[in-house]
Amino acid sequence: xxxxxxxxxxxxxxxxxxxxxxxxxxxxxxxxxxxxxxxxxxxxxxxxxxxxxxxxxxxxxxxxxxxxxxxxxxxxxxxxxxxxxxxxxxxxxxxxxxxxxxxxxxxxxxxxxxxxxxxxxxxxxxxxxxxxxxxxxxxxxxxxxxxxxxxxxxxxxxxxxxxxxxxxxxxxxxxxxxxxxxxxxxxx
Amino acid sequence: xxxxxxxxxxxxxxxxxxxxxxxxxxxxxxxxxxxxxxxxxxxxxxxxxxxxxxxxxxxxxxxxxxxxxxxxxxxxxxxxxxxxxxxxxxxxxxxxxxxxxxxxxxxxxxxxxxxxxxxxxxxxxxxxxxxxxxxxxxxxxxxxxxxxxxxxxxxxxxxxxxxxxxxxxxxxxxxxxxxxxxxxxxxxxxxxxxxxxxxxxxxxxxxxxxxxxxxxxxxxxxxxxxxxxxxxxxxxxxxxxxxxxxxxxxxxxxxxxxxxxxxxxxxxxxxxxxxxxxxxxxxxxxxxxxxxxxxxxxxxxxxxxxxxxxxxxxxxxxxxxxxxxxxxxxxxxxxxxxxxxxxxxxxxxxxxxxxxxxxxxxxxxxxxxxxxxxxxxxxxxxxxxx
Numbered sequence: 001x002x003x004x005x006x007x008x009x010x011x012x013x014x015x016x017x018x019x020x021x022x023x024x025x026x027x028x029x030x031x032x033x034x035x036x037x038x039x040x041x042x043x044x045x046x047x048x049x050x051x052x053x054x055x056x057x058x059x060x061x062x063x064x065x066x067x068x069x070x071x072x073x074x075x076x077x078x079x080x081x082x083x084x085x086x087x088x089x090x091x092x093x094x095x096x097x098x099x100x101x102x103x104x105x106x107x108x109x110x111x112x113x114x115x116x117x118x119x120x121x122x123x124x125x126x127x128x129x130x131x132x133x134x135x136x137x138x139x140x141x142x143x144x145x146x147x148x149x150x151x152x153x154x155x156x157x158x159x160x161x162x163x164x165x166x167x168x169x170x171x172x173x174x175x176x177x178x179x180x181x182x183x184x185x186x187x188x
Numbered sequence: 189x190x191x192x193x194x195x196x197x198x199x200x201x202x203x204x205x206x207x208x209x210x211x212x213x214x215x216x217x218x219x220x221x222x223x224x225x226x227x228x229x230x231x232x233x234x235x236x237x238x239x240x241x242x243x244x245x246x247x248x249x250x251x252x253x254x255x256x257x258x259x260x261x262x263x264x265x266x267x268x269x270x271x272x273x274x275x276x277x278x279x280x281x282x283x284x285x286x287x288x289x290x291x292x293x294x295x296x297x298x299x300x301x302x303x304x305x306x307x308x309x310x311x312x313x314x315x316x317x318x319x320x321x322x323x324x325x326x327x328x329x330x331x332x333x334x335x336x337x338x339x340x341x342x343x344x345x346x347x348x349x350x351x352x353x354x355x356x357x358x359x360x361x362x363x364x365x366x367x368x369x370x371x372x373x374x375x376x377x378x379x380x381x382x383x384x385x386x387x388x389x390x391x392x393x394x395x396x397x398x399x400x401x402x403x404x405x406x407x408x409x410x411x412x413x414x415x416x417x418x419x420x421x422x423x424x425x426x427x428x429x430x431x432x433x434x435x436x437x438x439x440x441x442x443x444x445x446x447x448x449x450x451x452x453x454x455x456x457x458x459x460x461x462x463x464x465x466x467x468x469x470x471x472x473x474x475x476x477x478x479x480x481x482x483x484x485x486x487x488x489x490x491x492x493x494x495x496x497x498x499x500x501x502x503x504x505x506x507x508x509x510x511x512x513x514x515x516x517x518x519x520x521x522x523x524x525x526x527x528x529x530x531x532x533x534x535x536x537x538x539x540x541x542x543x544x545x546x547x548x549x550x551x552x553x554x555x556x557x558x559x560x561x562x563x564x565x566x567x568x569x570x571x572x573x574x
Contacts, residue, residue: 031508058436059423060510061536065523076521078508078536082420082434085441089508110423113248113544121256136249136573145257146532 006032006088009053014044033089041075041092042102048079048088049107055081056088059108062115064122068148071096073124077104077111094124103129121146207235207245214242219558221250227324227562228569230543234550234558241550241558246543251573259533264290264365264500267533272359274537275571277320278514280313280350283363285511288444289520290365292509293502301490302367303446308380308483309350309362311476316346317514318469318476321566325466326398328563329407334397342390345383352376366496381484384477391474399470408462412549412561415460422548423541426516427468428565432460438512450479462564469566501528515539515566535574539567 007019011034018035036044048056056079065074077090094101103126105111115126116135123144126132134141143150210216220231229250235243255274259267271286272279284306291298319342323335347357353372354362362369398404414424416432429436437454439447455471457464502524510519516538525531542565549561 057420058425059421060425060517061508061519061521061534061541063521063534063536065532076534078519078521082436108423109421110541110544113540134249136252138249145254150257 004032006054006086007034010034010044010047013047014040016040017044031087031089033091036090036092038092038094038101041090042104042107044090045077045104045107048090053084054088055083057108058082059104059110059114060087062104062111062118064118064124064146066096066122066146066148068096073099073122075101075118075124099123100125100127102127103132105129120144123147207233207243210235211237213237217555221247224327227567228572230567230569230572232546232558232562234555236555239554241553241555244547244550244558246546248543249573251569253574255574256533256535259530261529263528264502264530267530268364269359269361271535272361273570274535274574275513275515275518275539275568276358277568278313278317279358279360280309280363281317281511281513281518283360284310285509285513285518286520287363287365288511289507289509289522290502293505293507293522293524294365294496294500296366296494296496298367298494299491300446300488301371302492302494304483304487305368305372305492306363307445307447307450308480309353309360309368311479311483312346312349312380314514315473315476316343318473319343319346321469321563322394322398322466322473325563325566326404328559329404331398331401331404334394337390337393337397342387345386349376349380349383352379364493365500367491367493371492377484377487380480384481384484387477391477394470399467405463407557407560408466408564410459411462411557412553412564413459413461414545414549418548419460419545422545424516424545426513426538426542427472428465428516428542428545430454431457431464431468433458438510438517442510444511450482452476452478462560465564465566499528501526510536513538515568515571516542537571537574539569539571540574543567543572 004019011017011019016037017040019033048054058080060078060080062075062077065076067074072093073096075092075094078087079090080087092101101124103115105115105126106128112131113135115129116132118124119126119132120134120136121144142153207216214235214237217234217236218231219234221229231247231250233245233247234241255270258270262270268283268286271282275282319338323339326332326334350360351357353376354360354369414428414432416434419429419432420434425436433456435454435456438444440454452475455468455475457468504524504526506521506523508519508521510517517536518538519536521534521536522530523532546561546565550558553561
């Protein structure tokens with residue numbers, strides 16, 4: 001279901017929207033995909049929802065990826081049209097240091113908890129969200145677990161063999177912890 | 189091992205009321221986290237005016253295990269084991285959804301026999317999951333016998349069939365990237381066909397016990413109506429959406445695997461009330477049996493596993509794959525950086541998104557109806573919290 005004309009229509013309306021070139025497009029299924037600057041995200045989403053040709057009324061999912069090497073968070077929205085039965089992926093990149101973007105919950109009520117989850121676990125603030133509170137972790141939990149630079153705080157539930165525990169190698173193999181030296185056992 | 193580190197639990201979970209403004213005649217009622225009709229550890233704070241619900245707020249996270257973070261440190265075959273634990277009532281479908289995503293990432297072709305086995309176990313698991321719904325929904329309403337029939341007798345037979353093919357009854361780890369773990373044992377297809385035959389009169393019994401039960405009808409018809417527009421706006425999928433009218437079903441609209449070869453209908457409701465949500469699942473059982481019978485009749489020979497190495501490193505890229513699970517659209521979003529572990533893995537659990545509808549559904553209904561509405565949404569907390 002590759003719909004480049006769908007992307008072309010979005011670009012015709014919003015010139016700063018880009019479509020990743022096919023050669024660079026690493027996504028396996030030929031879905032329509034647009035890259036939207038953070039400041040026009042809400043305008044594009046509103047267009048996708050309200051335009052009759054687009055009619056993306058079903059918010060399937062949204063999530064965020066931490067590309068720490070490029071120093072960006074990438075937000076990925078997967079939208080579907082229940083009437084036209086087509087899908088589009090909307091992406092937006094924001095700077096890691098200023099992790100905030102406008103909320104799309106006023107457009108799709110179904111993004112509410114998903115944005116709260118990203119806020120909770122990835123530490124991205126959604127401005128304009130009606131109820132931006134932690135959803136999975138408790139208030140006061142240190143850090144954002146899904147960020148790539150999150151450091152696991154050892155607690156009483158640890159077996160001592162977790163990845164990132166001091167004394168383990170990068171793959172979590174318990175070399176020093178168990179007093180083993182040399183090669184890691186195969187198949188671990 | 190690390191005994192000198194103090195656990196960061198001093199700031200542990202705090203009791204919050206979640207809803208602040210309470211009027212003069214209103215009171216807050218705490219439902220859960222340990223309550224039989226929340227089907228897991230879900231806490232709902234209800235604002236009551238007399239017996240009428242004015243507002244509701246869900247408190248999640250009691251079962252949060254950080255599955256998405258765990259996946260980043262595990263190789264792809266190890267993640268199938270974790271996917272079992274998300275929606276533990278339909279673990280086959282979870283295995284399958286994850287494998288669909290990895291296969292798309294690897295661009296793997298899988299043999300027809302493997303697809304047939306997947307459809308067989310997937311639909312059997314869908315029926316088993318709906319049987320749990322059927323039984324527990326009856327209990328929620330006050331009818332105990334359906335539970336003994338569906339959960340205690342018929343679901344056990346499906347679990348026996350699963351035990352035969354993979355050795356496990358709940359967490360299967362059976363669907364693998366490229367195919368399935370093992371071929372079906374000799375005579376298994378015959379036993380599935382015999383089970384389908386046995387179930388035909390039993391489904392009529394199900395109808396006698398609940399579908400036409402006047403008390404059940406009184407408790408569910410017209411209760412907790414969800415309009416199609418609202419359901420779509422919230423992102424509700426699966427039987428809960430189809431009960432409101434739309435016929436969205438990935439197996440029909442965007443056929444994957446070999447679903448395009450099978451004849452089946454997509455049951456829908458009209459009113460989107462608790463009764464319609466029950467009826468859609470009840471009819472889906474019949475449709476799943478239709479698919480199973482067709483698959484048994486045309487079960488092909490051939491390999492059960494495609495050409496996938498023991499260790500695989502998908503090329504750099506990303507993928508989003510969806511599967512029509514018993515509770516709705518189960519999606520896996522995977523970003524690969526070319527190693528044997530995913531760089532990022534996000535699960536789109538249907539229950540998590542569907543549960544958002546609860547707040548809208550319970551408003552204006554009485555306390556006893558909350559239990560019916562909770563049951564009719566049929567969520568699994570293991571999948572909500574991950």
